[in-house]
Amino acid sequence: MTEQPVSVSELTYAIKGLLEEGIGDVMVSGEISNYKHHSSGHRYFTLKDADAQISGVMWRSRTLAFRPEDGMRVVVRGKLTVYSAQGKYQIDCSAMRPEGLGDLHMAFEKLKESLRARGYFDESSKRPLPRRPRSVGIATSATGAALQDMLSTINSRFPLLDVVFRPTLVQGDGASEDIARAIRELDRAGLDVIIIGRGGGSMEDLWCFNTEAVADAIYNATTPIISAVGHETDFTIADFVADRRAETPTAAAVIVTPITADDLIVAIDDLRSNIVRIMTDNVIDLREIAESFVDGRAARRITERVLQRSQRIDDLTSRFARTISHRIHMTRQRIDHAIALSVSLHPLAPLKRGYAVVERNGHVLTGTDTLMPGDRVHLQRQSERSIVRVEETTPTTPIPSDDHHG
Numbered sequence: 001m002t003e004q005p006v007s008v009s010e011l012t013y014a015i016k017g018l019l020e021e022g023i024g025d026v027m028v029s030g031e032i033s034n035y036k037h038h039s040s041g042h043r044y045f046t047l048k049d050a051d052a053q054i055s056g057v058m059w060r061s062r063t064l065a066f067r068p069e070d071g072m073r074v075v076v077r078g079k080l081t082v083y084s085a086q087g088k089y090q091i092d093c094s095a096m097r098p099e100g101l102g103d104l105h106m107a108f109e110k111l112k113e114s115l116r117a118r119g120y121f122d123e124s125s126k127r128p129l130p131r132r133p134r135s136v137g138i139a140t141s142a143t144g145a146a147l148q149d150m151l152s153t154i155n156s157r158f159p160l161l162d163v164v165f166r167p168t169l170v171q172g173d174g175a176s177e178d179i180a181r182a183i184r185e186l187d188r189a190g191l192d193v194i195i196i197g198r199g200g201g202s203m204e205d206l207w208c209f210n211t212e213a214v215a216d217a218i219y220n221a222t223t224p225i226i227s228a229v230g231h232e233t234d235f236t237i238a239d240f241v242a243d244r245r246a247e248t249p250t251a252a253a254v255i256v257t258p259i260t261a262d263d264l265i266v267a268i269d270d271l272r273s274n275i276v277r278i279m280t281d282n283v284i285d286l287r288e289i290a291e292s293f294v295d296g297r298a299a300r301r302i303t304e305r306v307l308q309r310s311q312r313i314d315d316l317t318s319r320f321a322r323t324i325s326h327r328i329h330m331t332r333q334r335i336d337h338a339i340a341l342s343v344s345l346h347p348l349a350p351l352k353r354g355y356a357v358v359e360r361n362g363h364v365l366t367g368t369d370t371l372m373p374g375d376r377v378h379l380q381r382q383s384e385r386s387i388v389r390v391e392e393t394t395p396t397t398p399i400p401s402d403d404h405h406g
Contacts, residue, residue: 043059218241
């Protein structure tokens with residue numbers, strides 16, 4: 001019996017039929033590599049684990065709520081098929097989500113649509129930010145880099161801004177409720193603007209800003225609120241509800257200091273120059289009038305009075321210029337003093353002297369708190385943040401308070 005050969009195309013289509021009919025729809029998890037978003041809008045990638053890999057394609061008609069990247073672990077849903085031109089099997093993806101975040105993404109989108117329907121994101125409900133804030137409330141972690149970034153930016157741009165800091169949990173159990181309480185407390189403090197935020201992190205880390213409790217607190221506040229959560233690519237429910245979103249905590253600090261101390265000094269200098277120029281022009285005009293009286297043979301008594309007034313204006317102009325210069329000098333001294341004071345009172349200033357901040361379960365420990373063997377704490381130093389476990393504790397003699405004198 002003579003076997004009849006088949007063409008490559010026939011064999012490929014036979015395999016294609018077996019795969020598509022025999023396996024069909026699949027749901028696969030793996031790590032993305034070789035990701036390419038083609039100019040056509042189609043997405044091509046490889047899905048792999050430690051022992052194998054498979055090609056994947058997602059056509060441009062499929063929408064995604066995130067941006068895939070190499071190294072990201074995802075779950076894809078689609079059908080197994082064969083790309084005949086290269087004779088390889090691949091997954092024709094109909095959906096993709098980050099692995100382990102499916103429930104969070106669904107909860108996020110559900111709450112987002114609910115709040116949108118209730119008008120929480122409407123531009124008409126947004127409160128305008130003051131043009132020149134005099135006071136700002138900040139709600140964030142006492143030991144995070146976000147606080148240091150915001151205070152440093154404010155101190156360098158406009159140290160006269162009154163800052164009220166309310167330490168909050170920004171991650172883990174109870175964080176959402178604590179953030180909501182902080183917003184309500186700062187809202188009652190009569191401040192010009194409030195900043196809530198933290199540094200970047202995973203979706204789980206930022207989840208406390210994706211709750212209805214925080215959304216309600218922001219929406220019901222009377223004080224304008226800036227949301228500064230994570231990095232530029234991070235979006236939370238708080239960002240959508242807030243009156244203004246800042247890409248980073250540092251950007252939020254820039255927003256609340258639209259006029260810097262240097263701007264103020266320049267404005268004062270310009271004002272002084274304008275006033276002196278106007279008064280000098282008036283003196284020149286009066287002198288010309290006086291000279292015209294003389295040339296016109298007017299009464300000498302009137303001429304003398306005008307010239308005396310002109311001399312008096314010269315004297316007042318000089319005194320005024322000296323007074324303005326003195327006041328500018330005093331203002332600069334007050335600004336320099338405020339900068340030095342704000343630096344010395346910075347919550348993290350002791351870290352520069354070698355001290356550390358100890359935090360347990362999101363709370364900063366004070367002298368009255370005790371540690372037990374086995375406790376897991378965060379240690380914040382000037383240039384690093386560590387997680388340590390207590391092995392042993394030894395009682396020490398308390399440091400005398402400054403309020404007691406022998």
